[in-house]
Amino acid sequence: MTKKYHLKNKTVHAVNDVNLEFHKGEFVSILGLSGSGKTTLVSQIGGLDKATEGRLIVDGVDTTNFKQQDWNNYRKNNIGFVFQDFNLISHLTAKENIEIALSLSGLSPKEKSDRADELLALMGIADQEDQLPKQLSGGQKQRVAIARALSNKPDIILADEPTGALDPDTSVQIMEILQSLAEQGHLVIMVTHNKYLARDYSTRIVELKAGEVISNEEIKPCKKYKNEALSTDKSSLQFMTALKIAFNNLKIRKKSTIFLFVSLIPSMILIIAIMNLIFNIDGYKKDVEPLLDHVLSKDNMLYLSPYDNEKLEGKQSAVYRDITRKKIHSEKIEPFIKETVQPYSHEDIHHIENIKGVEKVLKNMTFHVTIDDNDFILVALPPKAYSAYQPYLHRKDYPDDNDEGVIFSSDAAKVLLGKYATNTSSLAGQDIAMNIDHYKSVPLGMSILNTDRYKVDTKITDVFERDSKTVLMRNYYAGYIFTSQGYAEKLKERFTLDDFSLFECEVPLSVDETDDELLIDGQYLVRGHRSIADPLKPLRAKTSLQEKYDLFDFKEYGLHMKGNNYSVKHTIITNDQWDKNSLKELEAYGVVSHYHFDQYSVASSRKTNNYIKYSLFGATIAAVIVILIPALLVCVILYISILLRIKEIGILKSIGARNRDILHIFTMESGLLACSSGLVSFLLAIPVIQYIRHVLEEKYRLEYFLGSNPMNVNVMGIVAAFLISVGLITLIGLLPGKKASQLQPNALLKHD
Template sequence: MSRLRLTDIRKSYNGGEVVQVLKGISLEFRENEFVSILGPSGCGKTTLLNIVGGLDRYDSGDLLLGDLSTKNFKDSDWDAFRNCSIGFVFQNYNLIAHQTVLQNVEIAMTLSGVSSSQAKQRAKDALKSVGLESQMKKRPNQLSGGQMQRVAIARAIVNNPDIILADEPTGALDSHTSVQVMEILKDIAKTKLVIMVTHNAELADKYSSRVIHLLDGEVQSDSNPIFKDSAIKNPNDTKDANQTVTKKTKLKKTSMSLVTATSLSFKNLLTKRGRTIITSIAGSIGIVGVALVLALSTGLTSYMDKLQSDTLSGYPITISKGVSTLQMGGGNNANSLLGSSSEEGKFTNDNIIYSVDNTQNTLQHTNVLTQEYTDYVSKIQSVLPNAVNAVSFSRGVGINLLAKGEDSVVKYATTAATATEALRGSKTYWQEMPNNEDTILSMYDLIGDGSRLPSSKNEVAIVVDEYNNIDASFFEKLGISATNSDFKLTDFIGKTMLKVIPNDGFYTKDANGIFSAASASEYGDLYKNADGVELTITGILRIKEASSQATGYLSSGLVYTTALTNYVLENTQKSQISIAQASSDKDVILNAAFANAAVKEQKLISLGIDTKPTSISIYPKDFSGKDAIKQYLDDYNADKTQDNQVVYSDLAETIGSTVGTMINTVSYVLIGFAAISLLVSTIMIGIITYVSVLERTKEIGILRAVGARKKDISRLFNAETLIIGFSAGTLGICISYLLIIPINILISNLVDINNIAQLKPLHAVILILGSMTLTLIAGLFPSRMAAKKDPVVALRTE
């Protein structure tokens, strides 16, 4: 235990007029004695006590605890000094109302790093020493004045301080209880220094071992002084006093843990349950708004992703032979091969009209589907088996297809259509089926008795939509009048009503070597007598109920096999017209020169002379597969010049990105509106925290008196805002999950979409953390204000 010394302590206050309260107090105290300080009101007794206890600062002089000077103490040093060396006993007890008796005593040890179990046991022992072992679980307002003062004494001694400071400890007690308190303090003084400020001279003379009288800030008398230290004998000899300063004695720094701060704040909030609940509900409103927007946005995005995955992932990536026109950017900026546009120069404020040649703003790129490229794409299914469902090569060869209708035979137009062209409205009703039966059957049902997929060159199938509908123009191409007519499935399944006529049967050559196609009047005879392949309708395909993905695969109408294409190519290459056209620079049908090379090339393709594909359709399994396919195609272009690169088109990506942008835009707007209510509730929580600071001012003083640092006080109120933020966020999330149930039911009844509102657990956690962050920010100013409060002023607050 260290001896306390005061050397020429001076203190004044400036309240418009400077008032000197202490005028050079020099005192030394024994390590264990009971000292009473007497004097009239305003003589400086309480100020002296507050300076000794580190609650107030002296203007000059020095206060030493043994060999430790306090001249250069920082705030944290004073906090540690109060926690380790000082125990306070106040006239009005200064107990924390929302803490139990036991917790009030434990509070000092929570700042000094004592373990929870040890702190509890020491608090119990301290209460037992003052005769309150049976009152530990009660709250201060359940005790008498004498009992509360004994709790204050237990709190003062529990941390085993060197010095006990008692400010009018009997001032609010009756005479009988006062005697009990004085007996306790006298007993404590046997092992510690007890300094008591009092007006009661009778009690001071009876129980104290030393009485000091103050008057006008000076020591008038000392009944048992010490004159051993030169600094005390000669207060003006500051050199001698300074020589006593050493660094041998060190104070253990105090710290309030976040757990302790949270516990104190939580218990305080429980004492104001109604306000806490209302505040949490108000704070949750913004969270509910944002959560519901996120839930709807997430659910809608998930629904659209699934819809796009089911519907759009089936749309093939298409590589078409020939010229692609790509739009370039404005101004002088050249565009990339894929045509990304420049934003520079848009909506200019320049006072000028620019003259431009729009033909210079387009890029004409010609895809050349070489044998090298065709072979490269042919390997994609083996390279990416998990990404590719099927690869379809479209040949531009013309097929002479005749249809036997109701009363006559008609020519069925078979102009080749790619999947992309079909999506854009082409009505050929004639499409080569991807060569992957498992994939087709995974997305389409075969309907009708005996219905099966075509498997050979002489077999075809009909594709209908989910309503078994097919456009009337399809039947007209077959020579069937479909006006106001319905058909049975068995009217087509197993029927042969189409025939492919070879070129040598369809075209005839005159004496001049000019070829002419069969006329409409000859179709019936050709169908009946000419060699060819009769096509049997083997089945009818309808999209599966759970697979809208199939819409990208087969369009309504007739689908045929790759075997038929191969047969037609082989046949046409051997035909007279193809042989004649291959060796002629003129059109052997028109007997005229070709308009240009492109027209000639198209003629060679239609006659099967040029067998390179006119387009390639790659069918992905899903969206991720589509990305892998596109990367594979990009790899081919990596080392090619621009002219030799091959451009592909992906309609699904364009549609998907547009839909995604719309959803995100709407979500951001709605979240913005919801955030306004969240901001308002956050400001309200800041105001509530400010009110809490005002209400807990005395508690702030008590905590500072037992050694709490400024940052501990700040942490206390930050913990309170975090609790409110957590409560508001959790309540908001719970309300949101409850609201999602009727919202999903309502939307399901209105638009037949199930579980559209989906709040992800990750989003819920983020919102709770966001709520805590916002309330923490809102409480920063009130918490700083609390930390800056003067502990002496705070203790005087009622």
């Protein structure tokens, strides 16, 4: 074998064309001056270093094509190292230093303990098993090192100056141990300067000079042992052992560990808060998308109204002025009501349906009803032939055109049963009583609110699962229940034009009939509004946040809302024959739009969706930045730790630890740090999030206006933040550990 080093303009031969053969049972001493190549030769035999040229053949196996894993297995199974400076891991006890080598062989905890006890007894230091290296004498340390070298029953013991740091008496004891190992069938190769000890105990002496063999002398005969196959066991460092090493390392570096622990907590609290916000905002995104996808984007469906927004608002303003002047039955109001309830005559509808491409004109029928003091919007479904042109029920749940009764979504059923109800289908078939207090978003007059004419006994015919329940819009779909066209027509027949007025009201608990301020044409007008089943109502109320950014401003329900024209819209279902000329003909009857909502509401919903996307993007960037700060801090601290533990890494690799095992140790260190600080941060983050939520609620009343506070505790968000931050910080341990694990063990052991 040859080992060459290239230094600037010259080449140095540390080992120069050495050709030696060794046998089991030999005790070979390698002598030579410093720099003669003794340690380099032994390092090559032990797989700590690689030859530049030549071959190492062990038990008939050529190691020329060995990969890194093969060398790891070779050192672990076939080589036992004994060093001049002992190379024990300082934070492990004598017994643990032996067990760590046994951990690489996959033994059970009991098997490791028994084998370590056996070796300590063999070395005569059984009573020192719980002592740390700093508590042992030089001779005791070397005995522990020899015991560790013997742990996996290797064929070859390589001892590099094993007596160099010992007194003469102790040196003799160590030599006797090595001699007995050779007599038991091990190949013992020892590097030494002491030619007297070598001659007294060795069976052969090899002398080197300038990297070349100048003498190969047999001192005494030795017993011959049969060679066995080279062991290729591939066991790795056990998890609990790696975890224990990582934990001990953190204990030793108390100051840096405490510094990292304390430094991580604020960052991780912030990460948890941001991720909690992100998950809530993402929930808002899921709330807006059904509106955009299912309501604002309908194929083959148009909406027709006799008024544009400006004209309708002008009419409404005039009517409201009359209401404020208590002219409830003025000439201006009744025509407006008539136009709102029935804006097109039967003849108009017939002409519209004859336009090319128009398949059906559907008059929208919507009732506001109360069931068990719970408000709902009762929607008349299109005829069954047009079931594909509605955003609510699936075909399988669709009623026949004249079926009586009402259909509930599972979310609406939970309003009656309680929000935590699980068996919502139990409502199907039950009789119910409902009070109809609004029709087509136009409130009924005060005088008829408590009459039996608007109390209907019916039943719940079906309950279906609704998979697009929303939180932001206070259960946008949950506010709706449904009925067939035929049954809706029967309900509509109960109403006359005299039943309508243009103000919202609530039934007073007690009214002073002598108070003239409350009387309008014999009816009581109570200031304030009746709470109706309008899932978008909370979104229309203005906060400073909404006023500034125009968020969640929908104008569809309630005539008192500026810009509303829902009640005067008719749905136009079209087919493949529909073209531009058809559109032109339809526009002669009023304003045609592609959306159930007016254009202002469409623009607002899209703007809201964009704000949600921007907020998600911004919060995500903030989370990435915040999480990188502690991660980089851990990386720096661990890198410093690695520089201080280079020799320890070399020791582990010399006994067969793989690169992966070294990585596991450092990854576990960062994982222990991340988990401990993450748990504390988790406990502290909950009250922090609740405090922020309280501040937002006090200042903006977000729970009311948005349907939920964006800083509500989101379990999924907090768990995700914990897992992501702990996972990332744990993985950061790979970065500094990877470089150290890839260094050659020989270089690591030489590092001071």
